Amino acid sequence: MEFPRTWLTSHLSGASGSLTLPLQNKMKCPHPPSPCHHTGYSNVGQEKVSQLGLEPERDLVVNARKHPDVKESFEMNNEKDTLYYNFWPEESDIPGFREFMVEFWKTCETTSKHILEAIALGMGLEEDYLVKYHSDGINQLRLLHYPPTKQVELETGEKERIGAHTDFGTLTMLFQDSTGGLEIEDPHSKDRFVPGHPIPGTVVVNIGDLLMRWSNNRLKSTLHRVRAPPGTAQSGISKARYSIPYFVNPNRDVAISCLPGCWSPGEPKVYDSINAQQYIEQRMNPTY
Numbered sequence: 001m002e003f004p005r006t007w008l009t010s011h012l013s014g015a016s017g018s019l020t021l022p023l024q025n026k027m028k029c030p031h032p033p034s035p036c037h038h039t040g041y042s043n044v045g046q047e048k049v050s051q052l053g054l055e056p057e058r059d060l061v062v063n064a065r066k067h068p069d070v071k072e073s074f075e076m077n078n079e080k081d082t083l084y085y086n087f088w089p090e091e092s093d094i095p096g097f098r099e100f101m102v103e104f105w106k107t108c109e110t111t112s113k114h115i116l117e118a119i120a121l122g123m124g125l126e127e128d129y130l131v132k133y134h135s136d137g138i139n140q141l142r143l144l145h146y147p148p149t150k151q152v153e154l155e156t157g158e159k160e161r162i163g164a165h166t167d168f169g170t171l172t173m174l175f176q177d178s179t180g181g182l183e184i185e186d187p188h189s190k191d192r193f194v195p196g197h198p199i200p201g202t203v204v205v206n207i208g209d210l211l212m213r214w215s216n217n218r219l220k221s222t223l224h225r226v227r228a229p230p231g232t233a234q235s236g237i238s239k240a241r242y243s244i245p246y247f248v249n250p251n252r253d254v255a256i257s258c259l260p261g262c263w264s265p266g267e268p269k270v271y272d273s274i275n276a277q278q279y280i281e282q283r284m285n286p287t288y
């Protein structure tokens with residue numbers, strides 16, 4: 001999918017500017033301790049993204065957390081969300097940031113609805129079939145900054161920018177800068193990751209777990225991660241990376257059950273029905 005290049009450049013650099021604020025300013029809007037209230041600023045080492053919410057063993061979670069992701073982030077939800085409301089930096093520290101982000105969030109929401117319409121049509125459903133389950137706008141915009149890190153530590157996996165995971169919700173629109181390092185697992189070959197090279201002016205669209213469940217595995221939520229950028233860093237220190245995922249999620253009360261047309265006696269339902277919010281919270285819990 002193509003976005004106007006100037007729009008993308010100004011949003012990537014403009015929004016990411018908030019992460020270059022001094023730490024004491026960023027800490028005026030800290031992420032609360034609850035993993036599910038996923039808004040505000042998280043410093044390097046606070047979050048560990050993984051697949052672990054799918055496995056009950058607590059010691060695995062504790063182990064994974066010994067190698068936290070080398071990234072900092074600022075997350076915001078719909079301004080109208082009264083459950084998991086937003087935390088903002090002080091206006092005087094970064095004038096216009098809040099207004100800018102709210103507009104950015106809305107532009108992404110409009111675009112996401114077009115993508116949902118296209119997917120519904122492609123699956124032989126009414127154009128608004130999926131959009132109507134997304135009317136509350138439970139979407140999240142996330143600014144990510146991966147600071148410069150020793151290249152060798154990223155190459156060996158001793159440190160991770162973001163560990164291998166699938167996204168939780170319906171779909172993700174991912175804006176990335178030109179640094180590289182995003183890798184996607186080949187759906188036909190387990191553990192083989194291929195680079196998701198940045199293409200100027202485009203946004204990567206990931207299918208999330210809930211859409212995979214909805215579609216009875218016809219649409220796949222692929223594992224992805226961020227490792228060392230390609231090429232050799234002369235200094236031994238890899239470049240910083242900035243990216244902005246926009247996570248599109250169903251309304252909290254939606255029961256995700258196999259979509260009409262995605263199952264038959266010859267193609268039985270793979271998943272039980274699950275509540276959208278319950279699934280997302282199960283995945284969020286081990287991350288903080």
Ligand SMILES: O=C(O)CCC(=O)C(=O)O
Nearest residue numbers: 144162176182226243245
């Ligand atoms: O930085 C990236 O490109 C990937 C981010 C990501 O996968 C996520 O936040 O879920």
Ligand SMILES: [Fe+2]
Nearest residue numbers: 165166167224
């Ligand atoms: Fe992701």
